[in-house]
Amino acid sequence: MSTPTETPPAAPTFDCRKAFAEEIIALAQEDPRIVAVCNDSVGSSNLTGFRDAFPDRLINVGIAEQDLVGVGAGLANGGMIPFVSAAAPFLTGRALEQIKADVAYSATHVLLCGQSPGMAYGELGPTHHSIEDLSWTRAIPGLRVLVPADPQETRAAVRYAVGNPGGYYIRIPRHAVPAVNPEGTGFELGRSVRLAGHSPGGEDVTVIAIGTLVSRALAAAETLRAEGISVRVINMSTVSPLDADAVLAAARETRGIVTAEEAIVSGGLGAAVASLVVQNQPVPMRLLGLTEFAPTGSTDFLLEHFGLTADGIVAAVREVLGHGGA
């Protein structure tokens, strides 16, 4: 458990949901096949602007997630490109079999957009926390699981998914995040983004993070750099297919790996990285994430509670290096 000493990041933060909304409107202006499908979530899926611009192309099936995903698959079958958008816990949990059978197994071009994942709905409690979504979606063969970490990457991921047919689950953060990727970074399926490290003496430990944890990993790297520990930070934008080359290079070239995700560790990013590492190049690992349902609290409180902070990442890096707890 980390101590609450972390200072808030000074960098300006941006809203990925806004980036998502603007990008799909821009895409819809370019391509008449694009439609948005939602479950009474016009507001929470940030589709108000889309509805105003394209009233006929916003389909609201009401509170009915199984129908939502099936309708999305049918729209794709009819030659449209549907963004199927809903709160992440319900989109994935309620309609998981539709995601499997109608989207992934049927090989339809459907873009499932999980809004407000992780513990974004802090005080609303574990029914509304989407911590299992990565485990569930990653288990489905062929489904592409994208976790953009900042608005620029959100735009690039959405644009990539429109242009490359297949079934996607795109996890769109609710809370504003700082820009983490270098300007001009695009999106490539299965390719991660290496963000920090490259110290002359080599890098000591790798931190592989996604979504809201990437900026915290960068902050942790800064803290450790001051102590002479060099950290390679990887933004694993695609959880499935995983960037195996980057993971195995990290296992070869650094002394251990820490993964960090706002999700349950069983089956998520940590499990994905660990299963690859243990079968090819075993190194010490620490998996940061949830292991149980969250107690009551705000998102920030819960992230602290589970050690999903820069301090928590610092501590995990030290453990991997054998320095023990800080």
Add this chain to the structure above:
Amino acid sequence: MLTTDRATAEKYLATRKELADAPVEDVIAALTAMATQIRLWDLEMINRAKLGHIGGDFSVTDILTTLYGAVLNVDPTNPTDPERDRFILSKGHTAGALYSTLAYCGFFPQAELATFAQALSPLNGHPNRTKVPGVETNTGPLGHGFPVAVGHALAAKLQGSPRRTFVVMGDGEMQEGSNWEAAMTAAHYELSSVTAIIDRNRLQQGAGTEDTKTLEPFPDKLASFGFEVRDIPGHDFAALLLATQPSTTGKPVAVIANTVKGKGVSFMENRVEWHHKVPSDEQVTQAVQELTNA
């Protein structure tokens, strides 16, 4: 992916053309012969594979025959034509009846039916659109086909296309909540191009539908959800031909096709155990006789 049996497909298309202007008696005679052939192939497939869902296959065969024999705008030589009508078999466990029908139309060679359920065959126990031309979405788990059909009909509406969407569901399958979600969407969006056909054989895997979870008053339920309801005898080709005509009310259409599970074989008819039972050699001989002499 299987590919078109061109000779069979061309014969099918020529027959469709002839029947389009033929007297209804001739259409019914052609459909009757087609249905018999489909049931015989299906029986042979299931007997060879030693698995399948023959009871539901035989109850749905006349519906499939009507659609592919006289109603659907599909072309086995161009199975992905964007302007084709869509047919979705939501009761995917009756894949055997669908495969036999698609082979009859030339979507793939009839010889492929011999591979049904064999290792690495494209003909899985439940249909797969990436392997079998003519299959529009992968089904098997119940309650999936109707939402997909609704989505397709929305696409057609947005595109201003006249193409139609048909989905066939089992009556037991209507116990799935997702179907009622889809029904509400179809009615709300006034998707009159959708025809949902319910194979009302009154039996599900374990028991009668009314003994398991009551569907009646079924026509009233569908009507109250905003459907134009057509309650018909489901093995009567004249009735099926009428019931598959476009909506007359601007509402989506629900056809309750009252059928007989195991239709055409005396020892299977209305018997719950024939949901997925494999006939013995003697039973196969008897079934062939009954189907051929009907």
